Amino acid sequence: MAKYSKKAQEKIGEVMSEFKDGKLKSSSGDLVTDRKQAIAIGISEAEQAGYKVPKLPKDQQKPSSKKSGKKSSSKKEDSTKSASNKRSVAKSQQSSTKNAVKRS
Secondary structure (H helix, E strand, C coil): CCCCCHHHHHHHHHHHHHHHHCCCECCCCCECCCHHHHHHHHHHHHHHCCCCCCCCCCCCCCCCCCCCCCCCCCHHHHHHHHHHHHHHHHHHHHHHHHHHHHHC
16 A cells, blocks of 8 residues: 655544534535545645655546647547538538429
């Protein structure tokens, strides 16, 4: 199991006692009612204070929201784009043939 520093453990303990007393609030100002959220807040505050807090294992980390400068398109996106283009072309062809039939 991961090692937290003594100071980090104390900080998390303080936050948990606030939670148990019903005084812990989230950043939006709402009271925290979930135990896991209270633990997450305690760990976050310990990290911000500069205490030793281990990082999550790679399999539990959320995917990063940073996007690289490279453009990459997946095959699925291309197929949906081409399918919608095919539909619009087919509709325009149908309307043009209907107009040609009406004219004659």
